[in-house]
Amino acid sequence: MRTAFINQLIAEAEQNDRIFLLVGDLGFSVVEPFAERFPNQYLNVGIAEQNMAGMAAGLAMEGYCVYIYSIGNFPTLRCMEQIRYDICYHNLNVKIVAVGGGYSYAALGASHHATEEYGMLRTIPNLTICAPGDPEETRQLTAFSARYNGPVYLRLGKAGEPLVYEKGSVPDMERGQVLNPVKGERVAVLSTGSVLKYAVDFVQSNQLNASVYSFPFIKPIADNQLIDILQKYDKLITIEEHQLMGGFGSAILEYLNDTYEQGYILKKPRVKRIGINDEFYSIAGTQAYLRELSGIQLQLTDFI
Amino acid sequence: MDSKEFARQIRIRVLKMVHDADASHIGGAYSMADILAVLYNEILHVDPVDYKNPARDRFFLSKGHACAGLYAALAIQGFFDVNELDTYAQNGSRFISHVSHYIPGVEASSGSLGHILPIACGVAYAAKLQQKTFKTYCLVSDGELNEGSNWEPIMLAPQHNLGNLVLIVDYNKIQSLGHVKDVIDLEPLIDKFKAFRWQTHEVDGHDTHALSNLFQKIKTVSNNTPQVIIAHTVKGKGVDFMENKLLWHYRSPNKELYAQALEQLKNN
Numbered sequence: 001m002r003t004a005f006i007n008q009l010i011a012e013a014e015q016n017d018r019i020f021l022l023v024g025d026l027g028f029s030v031v032e033p034f035a036e037r038f039p040n041q042y043l044n045v046g047i048a049e050q051n052m053a054g055m056a057a058g059l060a061m062e063g064y065c066v067y068i069y070s071i072g073n074f075p076t077l078r079c080m081e082q083i084r085y086d087i088c089y090h091n092l093n094v095k096i097v098a099v100g101g102g103y104s105y106a107a108l109g110a111s112h113h114a115t116e117e118y119g120m121l122r123t124i125p126n127l128t129i130c131a132p133g134d135p136e137e138t139r140q141l142t143a144f145s146a147r148y149n150g151p152v153y154l155r156l157g158k159a160g161e162p163l164v165y166e167k168g169s170v171p172d173m174e175r176g177q178v179l180n181p182v183k184g185e186r187v188a189v190l191s192t193g194s195v196l197k198y199a200v201d202f203v204q205s206n207q208l209n210a211s212v213y214s215f216p217f218i219k220p221i222a223d224n225q226l227i228d229i230l231q232k233y234d235k236l237i238t239i240e241e242h243q244l245m246g247g248f249g250s251a252i253l254e255y256l257n258d259t260y261e262q263g264y265i266l267k268k269p270r271v272k273r274i275g276i277n278d279e280f281y282s283i284a285g286t287q288a289y290l291r292e293l294s295g296i297q298l299q300l301t302d303f304i
Numbered sequence: 305m306d307s308k309e310f311a312r313q314i315r316i317r318v319l320k321m322v323h324d325a326d327a328s329h330i331g332g333a334y335s336m337a338d339i340l341a342v343l344y345n346e347i348l349h350v351d352p353v354d355y356k357n358p359a360r361d362r363f364f365l366s367k368g369h370a371c372a373g374l375y376a377a378l379a380i381q382g383f384f385d386v387n388e389l390d391t392y393a394q395n396g397s398r399f400i401s402h403v404s405h406y407i408p409g410v411e412a413s414s415g416s417l418g419h420i421l422p423i424a425c426g427v428a429y430a431a432k433l434q435q436k437t438f439k440t441y442c443l444v445s446d447g448e449l450n451e452g453s454n455w456e457p458i459m460l461a462p463q464h465n466l467g468n469l470v471l472i473v474d475y476n477k478i479q480s481l482g483h484v485k486d487v488i489d490l491e492p493l494i495d496k497f498k499a500f501r502w503q504t505h506e507v508d509g510h511d512t513h514a515l516s517n518l519f520q521k522i523k524t525v526s527n528n529t530p531q532v533i534i535a536h537t538v539k540g541k542g543v544d545f546m547e548n549k550l551l552w553h554y555r556s557p558n559k560e561l562y563a564q565a566l567e568q569l570k571n572n
Contacts, residue, residue, distance in 0.1 A: 040433055043464075051422040051456035058426020061412070062434070082453075086419055090405060090412065 001156040001194065002030050002099045004135035008142035009067065013038050019146060020059055024052050024070040030099075031069065049074050053082035053096075060092035065146060072100040072114040076153070080120055088126045088151050095145045101131060101155035101193055102241025103281075103290040110280050113290075114155070119246025121153050122219055128175060129219040131155040131248075133196030134164040137179070137216050144173040157194040164197050164214070176222035178229070182212035187303050188233040192218055192248045195241050195296060202298045210303055218248050226255055230265050237302050239274040241291065249273035272302055307512040310380065311341035315542045316569050317376035317389055323562045325393035327401050331552035333373035335476035335509070335537040336443060340377045342515040347523060349438065352382040355409045361438045364424045367445035367474065368414030371403035383409035418451025420444070421471065425457040428469040428530075439523065443472045447479025450488050462501035465528035471502075473532065474509065476539040478550050494534055502532045509535030543568050 010033060013019040019038075023031055025047045035042045041064075045052045049070060056066040068075050075098050076083065087094045098114055105112040121129055130145070130152060132138040138156060145152045164181055181196070182203050191199045192215040203210045213229060215221060229236070238249035252271065259265050276294045283293070291297065305313070314337045322330045344350075348361045365374050372392060379386040384407070391397035398406050402415030411427075414420045424442035431438060448454060461469055475493070477484050484490055497504045507518050515535070522531050539553070540546030543565040557565055 043429070045460060046456075048456035048460070050418075050453040051425070051460060054419060054422020054453070054457070055426035055429065055460075057412075058423040058428075059430050060426075061423070062427055062430035064430060081416055082419065082422070085413070085416055086423060 001138045004138040012146040020064040020066045049078040053079040056094045057086040067095045069097045076117040095152045097154045099156045103287045104158040106287045106290040128152045131193035133214040136165040136170040140173045176220040178225040179214040184210040190238045244275040307341045307345045310345045311338045314376040318372040321392040326556045329369045331540040332370035336474045344377045347519040362440045364442045366420035368403040378409040417448035418453035421457045428466045441470045446475045461530040467528040469530045471532040476537040478539045503529040505533045509537035
């Protein structure tokens with residue numbers, strides 16, 4: 001995903017000399033091609049995320065479309081108030097990019113588990129929140145972020161994520177757009193972020209009559225598309241690599257409640273939420289291991 | 305009007321604003337009043353009619369709680385109708401009591417300390433890249449130098465030769481709960497900035513002639529070293545019973561004290 005991101009960012013910068021990349025002394029073997037090609041649109045600010053976010057605000061005030069790039073919680077939680085107040089309150093054209101979303105860097109420990117940021121970022125006005133499901137979604141979301149004028153959070157995995165879509169098959173993204181890589185009838189799996197591949201494989205390998213929807217946007221979500229989904233199925237399963245509290249599943253429940261309350265839907269589907277249940281995991285292991293341990297897994301019984 | 309008179313006008317307006325609104329932070333607005341007066345009266349290249357002109361100098365107020373002083377300076381310069389100051393901190397007013405970028409002439413909102421120097425650094429960096437000649441000024445309080453987020457850009461600015469960045473420390477020696485030297489002593493402050501490779505200046509922050517000369521000197525010098533001015537000031541400067549009193553970080557003058565203060569400012 002990070003490769004898809006940087007390649008697309010280079011493509012954007014080739015057409016737009018206002019693209020600016022700030023890094024917090026991270027991005028080894030990722031950001032170098034950008035830095036070499038666009039030395040006047042790149043700066044390593046050092047290990048100083050608050051300053052990185054503040055400088056991004058300043059550069060954006062002067063007309064740049066600024067990307068700040070670091071790992072896990074560093075470009076988000078570490079500088080949360082700069083995101084809220086400097087970037088989002090001033091509604092500036094800054095893109096916050098975190099690699100290592102969820103348990104991507106599982107073995108590095110809890111410091112590197114980015115599993116709470118949706119809950120914090122979702123509450124901030126003006127911020128668009130994105131989590132691509134595979135490298136193709138990453139490419140299109142990066143392109144979206146470059147043409148959209150306003151603050152965006154982009155949660156990436158790391159490197160080497162498998163493709164869910166055929167190359168070139170993901171269309172240009174509209175803000176809030178929902179994708180539907182697997183079509184079925186009885187149950188719908190609503191997925192966000194890189195857990196998408198797992199959800200698609202589970203449904204296909206078990207030959208389940210279920211749909212899989214990918215939500216590259218957690219905020220906002222296209223109302224018309226979501227209402228269609230809420231009306232069409234009796235059962236929904238949300239899955240995300242994030243705490244259940246305040247996450248993507250929570251957002252779906254809020255939409256469900258509010259659209260029902262406002263009369264846009266006349267019955268409520270059942271919703272099962274899959275995510276992390278209010279725990280830290282201080283144990284070594286792969287991403288797949290920690291996903292399973294923390295309960296991020298589908299069960300065949302969910303689909304009955 | 306000369307800058308001394310400009311500063312007096314700021315103080316008189318601020319007095320009325322905080323009195324009418326029963327608002328805080330007059331002490332910090334008064335400690336920086338002479339600095340603002342010199343900047344807006346003599347130094348800053350800003351146009352009230354065309355306040356977003358890309359060529360303008362940028363002035364960022366980091367100690368956003370002292371915004372009454374900046375609002376007054378902008379009103380006097382004609383960025384908006386001076387009568388609008390009467391709405392300060394009243395229901396429905398855009399003049400909130402931490403500086404707001406919705407006010408013409410204000411570059412950025414601030415109220416949480418330690419946020420603005422990084423932004424100013426980003427602006428100065430952009431200006432340098434684009435070979436623009438304006439200067440970026442940032443005024444911080446002494447207490448907010450406790451914030452680590454100020455020292456990140458203090459480290460970065462000389463690394464990237466941001467000679468177009470001018471930092472002003474309103475060193476009134478009093479922070480929210482006590483004297484700076486008793487909370488976290490900043491001394492030797494000038495040596496700290498020297499060690500961080502800034503070009504340092506010290507000035508009496510209430511001497512408008514000295515301020516003017518110093519700002520003029522910095523303005524005409526073009527080099528690659530960020531500039532810091534340690535402005536020695538007095539919290540509550542201009543009204544004797546407010547001077548050097550922590551209480552006037554919070555207190556708003558009642559009717560009687562308002563009259564006394566106004567009398568002093570008029571006869572000053």
